[in-house]
Amino acid sequence: MWGEEDVSSGKAAKDENFPVGSLLISRQLRPHVQAYYDFARVIDDIADSETLSAEEKINRLNGMEAVLCKDVPAPDRSDVWTARHLYNSFLETGVPFDTATDLIIAFRQDAVKTRYQTLEELTHYCRYSANPVGRFLLSLHKEGPDTVPASDALCTSLQILNHLQDCKTDLIKLDRCYIPLDLMQEHHVVVEDLLADKASFALRKIFNILLDYVDALNKEAEDLPRLTHDRRLRLESAVIVYLAKFLAQRLRNEDPVAGRVKLSKKDVILSVSKSFRYFM
Template identity: 65%
Template sequence: MSTAEHDAWGSEDVSSGKGAGDENFPVGSLLISRDQRPNVHAYYDFARVIDDIVDSTKLDPQAKIDRLNAMEGVVRGTVAAPARPDAQTAVKVREMFARTGVPVETATDLIVAFRQDAVKNRYETWDELLEYCRYSANPVGRFLLELHGEGPETAGPSDALCTALQVINHLQDCADDLRALDRCYLPREWMEREGAKVEDLYGPFALPALRRVFDAMLDGVDVLNDEAARLPALVHDRRMRMECAVIVGLSKRLAARLRREDPLAGRVKLSRGDVLAAMGGALRVIRR
C-alpha cells in the first residue's frame, strides 16, 4: 500500500456504534432466506461504515471524500485494504458481489451520494432531493431485488419505496441533522414559499409554516408509496415478496404518524402495533 493510499484511510475511528436495531425497518430480517442473510448483512455493514464516515464530526470534507474514495477503490478491486474493521467491510462486500453477481454499482452509487453529503448541506427543490435519493437510497432496494433474482420491472416501484423511506428519515431527523451536521434536506423553494426558515428547526415544536413544508413533503411521500404498493405483486420470491409488502405497509404507517406527530417535539417512530398491522396487511396482499 502506497503512502498516499495509507493516508487516505486516516486514523480516526468514526464508528457511530449504530446497528441494524437502530433502523426504522429490519435489515436482513427473518423474512429474508437464511442463505441470503449473510449477503444482506455484508451489504448493510458496508453501508453503515460509509454512512458513519460522511456523518463524522471528526473529519473535514476532504478527509471524508478521501476515505470514501478509498472504500470505493476496495470494492472495485483497485485499492488495497488495510487490516482494520471499516476497510474490511469493503473487502467483504466486494467478495459478496463476486460470489452473487449483483452489480457493484448498488454499493458504489451510495458513495456518490455520500460524497455529495460531504460538501452539500442544502437542497433547493424537491426534484433535487429526489435526485439525491436516487443514489442515497434506491441502490439498497435494487441490491435486495438483484440478490433475489428479480426482474427489471421491479426497479420503478422499488425506487419509489426507497425514496419514500429516505424522505421519511429526513423528516424524522430534520432537527438532529441541522444541529449535528448543519445539514437540511427540506427543499429551500418550499421553505420560502411557506415563509419558513431553516432556524425554525431549532424550535421545540414545528411552527405552522414549517408544518406546511412537512406536509408538502409527505404529500410527495404518499405519491411514492402509492407507486411502491405495486412492488409486492411483481416480486417472484415468496419471502422477498412478503418483506416488500411489510416494508410498504410500514412506510405508509410511518408517513401517517408524521402527519399526526411533530418530529421537533420528539422522535416519531413505529409502534409494535404498527409492525403487527403491517405484517397482517402484507399477508392479505400476498394471498390475493
C-alpha cells in the same frame, strides 16, 4: 433500505426503522445482505462523522471504493474490510457493483452539501442514497426490471420520511437540512425554525406537502409486492410498504421538531398481519 431499509436508509444505516437483517430474507441470502449492510453502515458513518473534515471524509470514501472495485490491498482495519467482504459477495452473487458505488456518490455529496434547493434536487439525491438499496435486494433475488420503478419509489419514500424524522438532529449535529429551500422561501420559513421547540404552522404545511409527495410514492410502491416473484421478498416488501404508510401518517399527526417520530409496535404487528396475503 426496504429489507435497509434505511440503509434505508440509505441515512443508509442508522436509526433503522426497518431492520436489514430481516428474518423474512432467506437464510441463504442473509450473509450477502449483511455484507451490504455492514459496508453501508461504515460509509454512512464516515459521511456523518462529526470529527472528520469534508476532505478527510471524501478521502476515506474514495479508499473504500478502491478496495470494493479495484481489489487493492486493504489496510488492516475492520471498517475497510467490509468493502472486501462485499467485493467477494458481489463476485459470488453477480449483484452489480453500482448498488454500492452509488451510495458512495451520495455520501461524498453529504460531505460537502448541506442544503437542497428543490424537491427535484432532493429526489435526485435519493436516487443515489436510497434507491440502490432496493435495487441490491432485487438483484440479489434475481427479480426482473419491472420491479425497479416501484422499488425506487419505496426507497425514495423511506429516505424522505427519514429526513423528516431527523430534520432537527441533522441540523444540530451536521448542519444539514434536507427540507427544500424553495418550499421554505414560499412559506416564509427559515432553516433555523427547525430548532424551535415545536413546528410552526407554516413549517407544518411544508411537512404536509412533502408527505403528500411521500403518499404518492407509497401508492406507486404498492405494485412492488405484486410484481415480486420470491415469496419471502414479496412479504418483506409488503411489510415495508405498510410501515412506510404508517410512518407517513404518524408524521402527519405528530411533530418531528418536538421529538423524533417513530413507529409503534402496533404499527409493526399490523403491517406484518396485513402483508401475509402476499405470502400465498
